[in-house]
Amino acid sequence: MQTILATGLLFTTPILLAALGGAINREAGIVNIGLDGMMLVGAFIAVFIDWKAHNVAVACLAAVAAGALVGWLFALPITRLGANEIVAGLGLALLMPGLFGYLLPIYFGQASTFDPGNVQALGVWHVPLLSSIPGLGPVVFAQDPITYFSWLAIPLTWFLLRRTVLGMHLRAAGHNPEFAVAAGLPLARLRELSTAIAGLLAGLGGAQLALATVQLFNKDMTAGRGFIALAAFYFGNSRPFLTAIAAFTFGMADALSIRLQTAGLPDQIPEMLPYLAVVVALIVVALRRRAAAGLSAVDAVLPTN
């Protein structure tokens, strides 16, 4: 049980970071399906810079910068040229593994894995006092620094969106674009900024994925975590705390599915869970909304969400 919790927390981090980024992005009006690609960039840059600079902190910063850059670049066709965000997001999630699948054989003679060795791991920080709580303490409070940051990012995301002027502007851009434009807000730039933030967080998630346990890069290592993050922020309706709970649940399901797999049981069931959970959550929300509106039937003209 304790090992499942430890693994679950470890698996939660990249999903949580990308999901918080996706939530900010969605609040600003862009549904980001390309998180997986941004995470992958973060993972590669983290390993590459760590290998070159022998400094794990520099590597993480580089991953963050690369993620933000890719996020910003990704937003441009959507905000400036009218590209469709859903199709573009799927495209980015396809493009990034393709790019590494192209570059790795050329520069490192490897088909899909980049394992230079001599890469510094993230390391584990034991929180004083808390980590000595009997039982859960040594499991919960002995994490890598990015995981601690991901926990911190939950209230920070809430604070950014709800208590800062920038957050208000971002939400205006997403919830009421006509108003945002009328109020003179730079709609496109706000959306680009939010996508860069999403890229930044997803990139950091990628760095954790690559440096916390394995210290290597594989072009398929995100294994759809960006899409699970998408499910998480949809499940959480872009609210940071609910999103975090969803991310944790999906991280635990991920840990459980590995356990089931080694036990020879079908791991496809927990694999489906995040996606089914979103559909169920949407149905519950819609039914509650309908009950609240006191409607016995929805008439032919459908209400907007």
Place this chain on the structure above:
Amino acid sequence: MSGVSGSAVDAPGASLGDAVGLPERRRTPAQAARGVVEHAARALGPLLLTLAVGALVLAATGRNPVSVYHLYLLQAAGSWPLLANTFSAATPLLLTGVGTALAFRAGFFNVGLEGSVYIGALATAWVGAGLSGVSGPLVASGALVAGLAAGAAWLLLPALLRTYLAIDEVVTTLMLNYVAIALTSYIVLYHLLYQTIGNAQTRPIPQSVQLSPLVPGTTLTVAAPIALVLVLLYGWFLRHTRLGVEVRMVGDNAGFAAAVGFSIRRAALLTMLVGGALGGLAGGCVVLGVTHNFTSGFSTQPGYGYSGIAIAVLGRNSWFGVLLAALFFGGLASAGGVIQLFGNVPIALTQILQGTLMIFAGVQFVRFHRRRRTLARGQAVPAMREQEV
């Protein structure tokens, strides 16, 4: 209602169409040609951008873009068998492209055909390998119908949720894709397993049930002309049937369409379910014509259904645009494998081009009179916004 012939729509249909800016029903050849040119011009921007990005990647890594693109062209269309392979690769994409375009045209962002492809393929493989003692072509037809029905059934839930609870179909259809991939893989592994070569596979389709190649040595089967006819039928349906007018009206201005008595609900159900059926058929055609079994995860990067989305967007939901875009994607896919062999270029270049093309698929350099379609929160499709009217 659906049985009403084209001429009966003439008077009210055409005038209503004019009121909401629909193209006129009867176009002169010159107008039709201009429409085709306009579509081609719209699709050209994304294509050129993609080729430019690809050229940049090639040049930056010391490859000659011109010779690599030339090799692509040769491998996709350099000879009759190669061209047949391109058409074969384009066949499922024609079906998913047109199935996606149909819902898009009605303003419903159905991105769930990837799921329908998997479910339909499994249903076809199950029926195709399971029936015995009946004539081959009969089993093949039955298997394809099973795939079609299963593909439609898979999208029934999101279609109903869209129509009766106003739940955003983008999210539900996207999420159900991943469920379908995991679900089919579970069913194959635990209930229909025949062998595992890399991935779990079902029992092979008997020779008599397989679709046989039209061109020997290729995988071009009767599925290709069927897909082509369905694409043409889509163009005819939109333009010459009452339901088609309804679909276009709901897509252009749902509030107005509802006000004049068209049913948004019917348009949503029709386009999403028929789209799912076409996805299921695409999966079934691949099973009967190419793979001859169901292999879990067979719809590999970028996936027939996901390619279909890009094709619909790139082709701007027109039958001709879908046709061209599907052929382009088909050519990329069929030539892609050979590039590494002859060009000293990693095979992943194809994935780069496909991904870039998807990113730029909806890009417009010249803005044609239509409103910009952004996807704000909860307003997944432009039609939804207008439904507040």
